[in-house]
Amino acid sequence: MINKEKIKKLECDVIVVGSGGSGSSAAQAVAESGLNVIVISKDPLASSDTKICEGVMTVREAGDENDSEEELANNIKLAGGDLPDKKITEAFAKDSKIAYDRLRENGLRPSINKIRSTPKTLAIAMGGHNRSRSVGHKNSGLSFGHVNWDTIIKFKNIEYYEDCWFLDIVKNTSDESVVGGVAYDACNGKLLSIKAKAVIIAAGGLSTLFFPKTDTMRGNTGDSYAIGIRAGAALVDMEQIQFLPFCLASPPSYEGLLAGEPATGSFLGVIRDKYNKVILDSVYLRTRAECSEAIMRAVADGRGSPNGGAFLDMTANKKAKRSGKFFMEYLKSALPTAYNNARQALGKEAGKAEVPWEVRPSAHYMMGGIKVDEYGKALSFSTKLNKIKNIKGFYAAGQAMGGLFGSNRLGSTSLTEVAVFGYRAGNDAAKHVKKNKSKIDDSYFESHHRNFFKLFNDDGKFKAYNLKLDLQRKSWKYIGAARNKKDLLAMQNYLNELDEKVKNILVKEDMSWNQQLIEKIELQNMILSAKAVTLASINRDFSLGGHVRLDGKRKKIFSKPFSTLILMEAYNKLKIEKIERERTNFKTVLKYKINELYRLYIAKFIRILPDFLKDRIIEGKYKKILGSKAKLIEIQAGSLEAAPAEINR
Amino acid sequence: MEAETLKVRIKLFRDKKSYEVEYIYKKKFLDERPMILDVLLQAQEEKIDDLSFRYGCRARNCGICTVDINGKPRLACRARVKADDLISPLSTLPVIKDLIVKRDGIPRQMIGYNKIPSKNNLNVEADVPYHNLTACIECYACLDGCPLHKKNNLDIKDNNNAYPFGNPFSFLKLQRLYIDPLTPEEEKRGIIQKAKSLGLETYRREYKDLKIKCGVGINLKDEVIKPLLEVAFGDQIEKKNK
Numbered sequence: 001m002i003n004k005e006k007i008k009k010l011e012c013d014v015i016v017v018g019s020g021g022s023g024s025s026a027a028q029a030v031a032e033s034g035l036n037v038i039v040i041s042k043d044p045l046a047s048s049d050t051k052i053c054e055g056v057m058t059v060r061e062a063g064d065e066n067d068s069e070e071e072l073a074n075n076i077k078l079a080g081g082d083l084p085d086k087k088i089t090e091a092f093a094k095d096s097k098i099a100y101d102r103l104r105e106n107g108l109r110p111s112i113n114k115i116r117s118t119p120k121t122l123a124i125a126m127g128g129h130n131r132s133r134s135v136g137h138k139n140s141g142l143s144f145g146h147v148n149w150d151t152i153i154k155f156k157n158i159e160y161y162e163d164c165w166f167l168d169i170v171k172n173t174s175d176e177s178v179v180g181g182v183a184y185d186a187c188n189g190k191l192l193s194i195k196a197k198a199v200i201i202a203a204g205g206l207s208t209l210f211f212p213k214t215d216t217m218r219g220n221t222g223d224s225y226a227i228g229i230r231a232g233a234a235l236v237d238m239e240q241i242q243f244l245p246f247c248l249a250s251p252p253s254y255e256g257l258l259a260g261e262p263a264t265g266s267f268l269g270v271i272r273d274k275y276n277k278v279i280l281d282s283v284y285l286r287t288r289a290e291c292s293e294a295i296m297r298a299v300a301d302g303r304g305s306p307n308g309g310a311f312l313d314m315t316a317n318k319k320a321k322r323s324g325k326f327f328m329e330y331l332k333s334a335l336p337t338a339y340n341n342a343r344q345a346l347g348k349e350a351g352k353a354e355v356p357w358e359v360r361p362s363a364h365y366m367m368g369g370i371k372v373d374e375y376g377k378a379l380s381f382s383t384k385l386n387k388i389k390n391i392k393g394f395y396a397a398g399q400a401m402g403g404l405f406g407s408n409r410l411g412s413t414s415l416t417e418v419a420v421f422g423y424r425a426g427n428d429a430a431k432h433v434k435k436n437k438s439k440i441d442d443s444y445f446e447s448h449h450r451n452f453f454k455l456f457n458d459d460g461k462f463k464a465y466n467l468k469l470d471l472q473r474k475s476w477k478y479i480g481a482a483r484n485k486k487d488l489l490a491m492q493n494y495l496n497e498l499d500e501k502v503k504n505i506l507v508k509e510d511m512s513w514n515q516q517l518i519e520k521i522e523l524q525n526m527i528l529s530a531k532a533v534t535l536a537s538i539n540r541d542f543s544l545g546g547h548v549r550l551d552g553k554r555k556k557i558f559s560k561p562f563s564t565l566i567l568m569e570a571y572n573k574l575k576i577e578k579i580e581r582e583r584t585n586f587k588t589v590l591k592y593k594i595n596e597l598y599r600l601y602i603a604k605f606i607r608i609l610p611d612f613l614k615d616r617i618i619e620g621k622y623k624k625i626l627g628s629k630a631k632l633i634e635i636q637a638g639s640l641e642a643a644p645a646e647i648n649r
Numbered sequence: 650m651e652a653e654t655l656k657v658r659i660k661l662f663r664d665k666k667s668y669e670v671e672y673i674y675k676k677k678f679l680d681e682r683p684m685i686l687d688v689l690l691q692a693q694e695e696k697i698d699d700l701s702f703r704y705g706c707r708a709r710n711c712g713i714c715t716v717d718i719n720g721k722p723r724l725a726c727r728a729r730v731k732a733d734d735l736i737s738p739l740s741t742l743p744v745i746k747d748l749i750v751k752r753d754g755i756p757r758q759m760i761g762y763n764k765i766p767s768k769n770n771l772n773v774e775a776d777v778p779y780h781n782l783t784a785c786i787e788c789y790a791c792l793d794g795c796p797l798h799k800k801n802n803l804d805i806k807d808n809n810n811a812y813p814f815g816n817p818f819s820f821l822k823l824q825r826l827y828i829d830p831l832t833p834e835e836e837k838r839g840i841i842q843k844a845k846s847l848g849l850e851t852y853r854r855e856y857k858d859l860k861i862k863c864g865v866g867i868n869l870k871d872e873v874i875k876p877l878l879e880v881a882f883g884d885q886i887e888k889k890n891k
Contacts, residue, residue: 043705044713044752047787052710101771107763107829109775117772138780142710146783146825150763153756162753163745187751217705252677253684253726257708341708463698508699513746515699 002449006511008190012036012159013433014198014426015181017166017227020048021418022202022398022425024148025102029426031155035433038194039152039160040183042203043219046152049204049399050418051145052217054337055137056122057415059100060093063113063121063132069093071131074584076410078592079128080367081545082561082581083237083406091374092404092413092420099419100135106147106154110135123625127411128287134412140337144415163187163513165521166223167452169199169231169394170444176232178393179440182448186518189511191452195440198393198429200376201227202422205366205399206241206529208522209475212255214363215247221522222529224400228370229528229574232391233378235566236402236579237368238529239536239547242409243481245291247362249307254345256362258338260312262286266327267606267618268316271295272356273303279310282603285596289408292361293548296482300550309360318353320615326622328353333626361481367409367546368536369402371565376401376425381565383577393432395425406563406581407545455517460506464519467501471526479533484551485541491534498527499572528572535576536564653679655730657688659700660737662744672696674730685725685736686714689748701747712786715739715864716748722790724864741792743803752789754801757811759819762843763826765836773830781872782825790864791817796855797848815847817861817869824873827880841881853878 013035016027023039024046030037061067072093077084100119104110110119119135127134137143152158165184172179181199183192206222207214214220229235246260265283271294273279280286280294295310305311317327331353332339343351350357371379371388378394381387398418405413478491502524507516542552561581569575606614655674660667672692674683686704693700705711707726714725717737725736742750792798798816826832827840852859852874863869 043711044703044787045756047705047711047713051786052706052708104771107826107831109779109829109831112772112774119772139783142786143780143783145787146785149756149787150822153759154761154763156761160753163749163751187745187749187753212707215706215708217711218707219705251681253687253707337708465693465698469694513701513749515701515746519698 002453006189006191007193007449008185008188009193009195010038011195012038013196014200014429015040015194015196016200016202016426017181018048018202018204018398018400019043019045019148019152019160019162020202020204020398021050021144021148021415022400022422023048023200024151025099025419025422026200026202026395026397026426026429027158028102028151028155029423030430031157033427033430033434035157035430037155037158038196039158040164040166040192041160041162042165043217044162045160046145046149047217048145048148049217049220050148050415051141053141053144053415054335055140055143055415056134056412057100057137057419058096058129058133058410058412059119059135059416060096060133062119062135067131067133072096072133075128075130076405076413078584078588079408079410080406081408082583083240083545083563085403086582087374088372088403091424092416095420095424096416099416099423102423103144103147103419106151108137108143108147110137128408129410129412161185161192164192165518166203166227167521168227168448170448171231172444176391178391179444182445182452184452184517184521186513189513191449193445193449197433197436197440198395200395200397200425200429201370201378201400202397202418202425203227203400206526206533207363207366209472209526209530209533210363210480211472212252213247213360213476213480214256215244215258216364221526223522223525224396225369225532226525226528228378228396228400229532229566229568231378231394232380232568233394233396234371234381235368235532236371237406237536237563238402238532238566239540239564240367240405240407240545241363241533242365242367242546243288243292243361244364245288245295245361246312246357246359248341248345249305249309249358249360251345254341257341257345258335258362259342259345259357259359260338261335262288262291264331264334264338265312265314266317266330267603267621268320269312269314270316272311272313273298274305274310275303277303279303281607282600283312285599285603287408289546289548292481293543295359295361296480296548297550300482305358305360307358307360309358311356312359313356314353315356320611320618322615323619323622326619326626329626330622363480365409365414366399367402367405367407369400370396371403372396372401374424375428376421377428381567381577383567383575393429393436395429397421397425407547455520456507456509457505458509461504462501462506464505464507464516464523467498467505468519468523468526471498471523471530475530479530479537482548482550483537484549485538488534488538491530492538495527495531495534502527531574532566535574536566539564539576539578652732655683655688655732657730657733658735659689659692659748660735661700661747662738663746667744669735670697683730685716685718685723685728685730685734688730689725689736701749703749709865710786712788712864715788715790722788722793722864724788739789739792741795741798742789743805745805751805754810754812755789755816755818758813758815758847759822760811762823765826765832769831769833771831775830776828778872779825779828779830781867782821784865784867785818785821785863786865787818788864789818791861791869793862794860796859797851800848815844815849817863817873819847820844820849820877821867821869821873824877827877837880841877844877844881849877849881853882
């Protein structure tokens with residue numbers, strides 16, 4: 001039953017959902033145009049993934065003059081297995097510098113390369129980049145967190161509500177345009193009913209589906225995707241979740257947190273199973289997905305470690321007579337937070353790399369998401385007409401959107417993604433609102449009010465929190481870092497059963513910070529997102545990038561790349577379409593492939609050399625990396641050209 | 650011999666009443682040394698399904714899981730549990746439910762504080778003191794013992810009101826802006842004005858006895874309060890202390 005006293009009516013020009021990197025950039029763009037913004041955030045202001053990340057950002061030309069827009073756009077597209085949308089990658093390349101300068105105007109202060117008068121880049125190009133363009137920052141993501149906070153606080157025409165769960169976009173039922181949204185304000189115990197002609201969804205990812213096997217914020221409950229698809233948008237590449245291979249498996253307080261990256265495994269690091277057998281060598285040259293796959297294959301075969309992972313063995317690096325001490329310096333400085341996590345969690349011996357580390361993959365980033373164009377406009381897809389159409393007034397940015405990264409994300413690109421597309425979406429939303437003068441009718445909101453009060457159920461039998469925990473366990477098992485058809489079908493059945501249980505969840509009638517209500521809202525979003533991931537994963541029956549199918553065939557090099565598209569045909573009922581993507585010409589792919597094989601061959605050659613010779617060669621390599629004095633803050637996936645290797649997997 | 654369980658007390662706040670409940674944490678293995686957050690998560694799973702508390706990154710970064718442990722503010726994700734610990738909401742902010750406090754009165758007092766144009770040369774490096782301040786995770790541990798924040802009326806009003814009196818966090822934000830190499834000289838007066846309007850004068854009077862502690866180890870007295878006092882009121886403080 002609707003209780004009018006519990007509804008607070010508000011009005012603004014644009015609603016921004018999320019207060020992290022994307023949300024703050026979007027809010028700034030709208031505020032600069034003079035319009036009024038309401039920022040809705042379920043966590044405290046700016047306490048987002050941007051705040052807790054490694055703080056390395058891709059800025060074109062920062063470390064290399066020969067870094068054209070085309071070069072960067074192609075790098076992303078090739079790394080993403082040809083799944084990225086060309087116009088979106090081009091927009092990324094076009095705006096990365098201007099977006100970075102905007103953050104600097106708001107208080108981000110990098111180290112400066114005084115000779116070139118540019119922000120200083122990290123010593124080696126990393127995470128699959130083919131140019132030096134990753135800029136590190138002191139205090140990692142926290143420096144960005146301050147900027148996001150400051151940006152939202154700066155403008156008097158930005159109003160913000162934290163502790164507030166955005167529920168759904170409200171649309172005009174006749175022309176499908178956005179007329180506002182509804183949100184549960186837990187702190188004030190109200191249902192916010194907000195009229196606005198545009199809504200920007202910048203509410204992050206879905207890694208909490210795999211909690212505690214994730215290194216991201218608790219709030220990543222797939223809200224973006226669930227809200228998006230309920231509002232009619234298509235979801236693209238939903239099977240493409242990026243897992244970090246080397247995260248902690250124990251003790252519980254550290255479970256899921258980052259311990260290292262393929263690059264920090266260094267020249268002699270290998271992965272071993274519980275029988276001490278090497279299951280992957282040359283770890284430092286491998287992609288994240290390759291490492292994850294090796295670990296999860298061992299687990300599936302019963303050769304995994306006690307906590308469902310494998311062992312990252314770096315002891316050979318340490319034991320080397322001359323290069324050993326350089327290795328330790330490298331390990332500690334390359335990823336300081338990760339190293340500290342590992343040392344605290346695994347103990348002193350592990351901290352000295354004298355014993356192997358037990359590691360297990362963790363969910364890190366959703367590369368798929370709401371289908372958008374290069375301005376952040378959300379798109380729907382009509383199967384009947386085979387046509388893509390934009391939903392007027394609906395925008396998405398950051399991890400919420402899909403189409404930029406495809407099947408693999410280059411290191412340090414997400415901070416650029418949020419700054420570029422947050423601002424683009426804000427800009428376009430402002431233009432849309434200024435053109436649109438019609439009045440918004442109250443009637444569109446009524447069904448949403450009714451639906452909200454239907455969430456309460458005093459006689460409910462199930463506890464939402466416990467269902468959530470069960471869903472998290474099942475998600476890891478069935479749609480986690482390694483998948484197969486049998487598990488995916490089991491997940492589909494499980495999710496349908498869970499839908500039935502949701503109808504019978506206990507939610508007491510209480511408006512003031514109702515945790516049962518919050519858990520139920522989030523659980524529903526997690527279920528819908530999990531359904532989208534499952535359906536997309538079933539239809540991608542081979543491994544590609546972040547999607548690992550243990551039962552998959554090898555993809556043929558000539559086959560045409562496609563993206564999966566998830567649509568909602570009836571309430572909570574999903575269906576799938578595939579859209580074709582343009583393939584990068586064969587010559588370029590072959591070039592990358594040969595390069596990768598060559599590097600693996602060289603690595604193998606060094607490994608079989610006599611110890612003293614091997615030691616000297618590696619010592620020289622460390623000196624080159626460490627000698628540049630620039631502090632390494634983050635090291636991401638395998639290496640330079642490692643990422644494109646995923647194209648043919 | 651290690652015990653298999655750990656007993657803690659959790660202070661709940663519901664229907665305008667505050668009361669303690671006991672929770673017995675079952676260790677996952679014998680030598681487990683759980684954090685407060687592990688206890689809260691298990692308590693929600695096993696006993697109190699609507700236990701309300703904040704957490705985010707579990708790695709001392711996001712700054713939102715701060716609670717009082719035996720009366721002192723601590724980050725739940727990195728505070729080890731001892732038997733008989735009392736877990737209660739931050740005493741320095743108004744409680745909404747259980748361990749949830751309303752935080753937004755703090756940032757709201759800063760709205761518009763940094764409305765400074767900085768379109769000049771961006772390729773200027775900030776000094777170490779600037780970066781020392783960006784280590785702040787906004788955990789609000791520094792509110793404990795702050796003589797200024799104590800003056801704020803913590804009653805919850807319906808319309809998200811800002812607190813009139815300042816706190817070390819807000820002053821940190823101001824000091825960071827003040828030493829930002831891109832902040833123009835003519836704007837600096839405005840920053841000090843803002844600091845004064847938040848009650849910096851009180852800090853001047855009570856500087857010697859000021860006991861504020863940063864949750865992540867920033868030296869708030871030397872790196873935030875002292876430099877602000879020096880610019881705002883000249884060098885009188887220094888002289889007095891000598």
